[in-house]
Amino acid sequence: GAVVSQHPSWVICKSGTSVKIECRSLDFQATTMFWYRQFPKQSLMLMATSNEGSKATYEQGVEKDKFLINHASLTLSTLTVTSAHPEDSSFYICSARAERTTAGGPEETQYFGPGTRLLVL
Amino acid sequence: AQSVSQHNHHVILSEAASLELGCNYSYGGTVNLFWYVQYPGQHLQLLLKYFSGDPLVKGIKGFEAEFIKSKFSFNLRKPSVQWSDTAEYFCAVNAPYGGATNKLIFGTGTLLAVQP
Numbered sequence: 001g002a003v004v005s006q007h008p009s010w011v012i013c014k015s016g017t018s019v020k021i022e023c024r025s026l027d028f029q030a031t032t033m034f035w036y037r038q039f040p041k042q043s044l045m046l047m048a049t050s051n052e053g054s055k056a057t058y059e060q061g062v063e064k065d066k067f068l069i070n071h072a073s074l075t076l077s078t079l080t081v082t083s084a085h086p087e088d089s090s091f092y093i094c095s096a097r098a099e100r101t102t103a104g105g106p107e108e109t110q111y112f113g114p115g116t117r118l119l120v121l
Numbered sequence: 122a123q124s125v126s127q128h129n130h131h132v133i134l135s136e137a138a139s140l141e142l143g144c145n146y147s148y149g150g151t152v153n154l155f156w157y158v159q160y161p162g163q164h165l166q167l168l169l170k171y172f173s174g175d176p177l178v179k180g181i182k183g184f185e186a187e188f189i190k191s192k193f194s195f196n197l198r199k200p201s202v203q204w205s206d207t208a209e210y211f212c213a214v215n216a217p218y219g220g221a222t223n224k225l226i227f228g229t230g231t232l233l234a235v236q237p
Contacts, residue, residue: 034224043211104172108223
């Protein structure tokens with residue numbers, strides 16, 4: 001259980017074009033998904049929190065007009081890199097938050113997708 | 122602001138050696154703690170997690186971690202590593218209460234190489 005998929009797994013595009021990346025939770029519903037960026041030999045950097053049915057929350061320094069996020073359903077969030085430039089080339093990873101209630105209180109766990117490698121020429 | 126420190130950036134071990142990867146966090150309130158593993162060419166996978174209860178948590182593949190609240194630590198251990206444990210290991214912290222947003226803060230990762 002708790003499988004998250006991403007599509008495409010890699011994409012090469014020309015500078016100035018827009019690229020859409022999909023993130024799906026396959027066997028659970030996720031009201032909250034997250035988008036990360038991972039640079040070579042570095043940790044994951046949270047870009048934004050995607051909330052179903054409402055606007056995404058962006059981290060400081062992340063341009064919301066550049067990285068458009070849409071969370072249209074409980075199993076799908078999309079990240080669109082608009083007018084991509086070479087500096088946007090990176091590994092983009094999404095996660096979906098699974099929630100469950102236990103006797104000890106709520107437990108939230110993020111499950112990660114396989115990532116999308118973007119190369120902008 | 123919350124932060125997570127992983128002191129070892131690279132660890133090289135021989136098979137059957139014991140492993141301990143350090144993880145410290147800075148947050149004074151209630152925390153949830155995670156270890157994720159990223160095998161070469163694969164995505165992040167949950168190794169183990171701590172929410173409450175027994176501070177010694179057992180995960181998959183023989184890994185365990187101990188939450189020591191007084192030391193703000195959540196070190197990962199395995200008594201005998203295998204070549205297949207070669208991967209990058211990330212510690213992450215989530216603070217669900219106290220006004221902090223429910224997001225994961227990751228450490229910088231520790232690259233483990235196990236020599237056969």
